[in-house]
Amino acid sequence: MQILTLGEKIRKLRKEKNMSLRELGGDYVSKAQLSYIENGKASPSIELLKYLAQRLDVDLEYLLATEKDQVKRYCRLWLEEMKVHVNLNNISDAEKMYKKIDKYAQKYDLTEILAENNLLMAKAYINVKLYDDALSNIQKSFYYYSKISNIEKVIEAIIKEGNIYTLKGLYEIALNKYRQAYTFYSQLPIKNLELESNILYNISTCYHILKDKKNAKKYAEEVLRIDNQLKDAKRYAQSLLKYASTLILNEEYAKAEEVLKKANKLLKKQEDKKTKAFIENNFGCIYLESGEYEKAYKHLMEAKQIKEEMNLDELPTTLFELYKYYLKIGEEEKALKQLESAIEFSIERKLKDYIVKGLDYYIEYLVNKKSYEKAIVKIKEQISILEKMEM
Known part of the structure; x- marks a missing residue:
């Protein structure tokens, strides 16, 4: 550096x-x-x-x-490199990057970097089931995000903590964490209904496991109410299934059957060509991971064709897989073309998650090529786009 x-x-x-x-x-x-x-x-x-x-x-x-600005930029690049190691479950490499970032972020008082670094390290430990180590990092992340009053990230840290306790089978502790997350959620100046739904879904699940029939049903009803507002048929169908399970727990079988029929009807509407596109995409992913590249290409192109014909927002997921495919067979120019198409499509439709994912792939590619200046440009581009979208 x-x-x-x-x-x-x-x-x-x-x-x-x-x-x-x-x-x-x-x-x-x-x-x-x-x-x-x-x-x-x-x-x-x-x-x-x-x-x-x-x-x-x-x-x-x-x-x-300034010197601090320069260190922050290097830390951002290292975080991107660390993400690669986390996704590949290279725990020792992730730990090395974590220590390096922590050293400089502590020296220059880069609180947000410290928060992100610990949250990412927690994810790495969760992936390899080192839950106690993950909890330590999450608690540090919670401290740093609290210090800069980033409430949404504080909530994210608490939810992850709850998820770990759930994985450890400590459902009462997990429930307390989810309830704590909901308390923080009430402090948000602008409400995020999807986030609220996710918190309440987890609360309902804990109550269900703990056999608290009344509260399991109560929070499942809240999830149902919120997801209905989100106008996402698939999500709403899933929340109907959750609600039906709490009705069964409460021995309200006739009502549960009615809700399940409604959920089934919604799910059937999602079938046909759209479902085929998702199936083809998943086959492509499987064959890509197993090294059967010709089969992967065939299925991914089938998925791409259907999604383009149906003008589906989910097209970028297939373009991302085609990007990976071309990288694996050594055709980098074609790979970047797929990636750029995905980002362009996502920007046009204001699909935040896909924009972030696409630019993350691009940054990862540039970092691997040691094109750090170009990576910085892409990071700035990502920030600029998201700021313009007011997200």
Whole structure:
């Protein structure tokens, strides 16, 4: 990692361009003044910085970036690299990256980086079932997100903590965590119905396991009410199934049958060509992972064709798999074409999750190629797009 002062940046750029101090300054600034700036004995005005950025053909932002800004950028890149290790379950590599990020983030007081680093490390430990280690990282993440008042991320950390206790079979502790998450949810200035539904779904599940019939049904009804507002047929069908299970627990069999019929009717509407597209996509994923690339390609192209014909929002999921396919067979240009198509499609339709996923793949690709500057550009692009969408 190379952290440069303003003077060092100017000197480095000047030498790269084989430019003397006199050539850099021109008629605008003297050689002596530039020498003072390069040696850290003088600070330029913003106007002078703009001039130097133009002369050196570099973004003004690069010259303005403080030492802390530079470290933050490196940490962001390392987080992207760490995500790859987490997804591949390379726990030792993930731990090395975690320690590296933690060291610099602690030194420069990068609270948000510390929070993300711990949440990501928790995910890594969950993947390999090291639940106690994961809990330690989640609690640190909770502390850091609380410190910067990022309530949605605080809620995410608490839900993950609840999920771990559920996996450990400690349902009463898990229930307390989900209820704590719901308390924090009430503090959000703008409500996120999907998040609220997820919390209540988990609460209902815990009550169900604990045989609390009344509360299991009560919270399942709340989930049903919210999911009906979300206008997502598949999600609503799933919440109907959850509600039906609580009705069975309460021995309300006739009503449960009625709800199940409604759920079944909704699920049937999702079948036919759309269901076939999802099935073809899943076959493609399976064959891709097992190394049967010809079969994978055949199924993925079938899924792509159906999704394009039906104009489905889920098209990017298949394009992402085709991106992976082309990478595996060594055709990087075609791979990037699929990835760019997925991102473009997602931006056009304002599909936040797919935008983030697509740009994450792109950043991962660039990091693996050691194209760190390009990766930074992509990260900025991701932030800019999401900010414009007001998400």
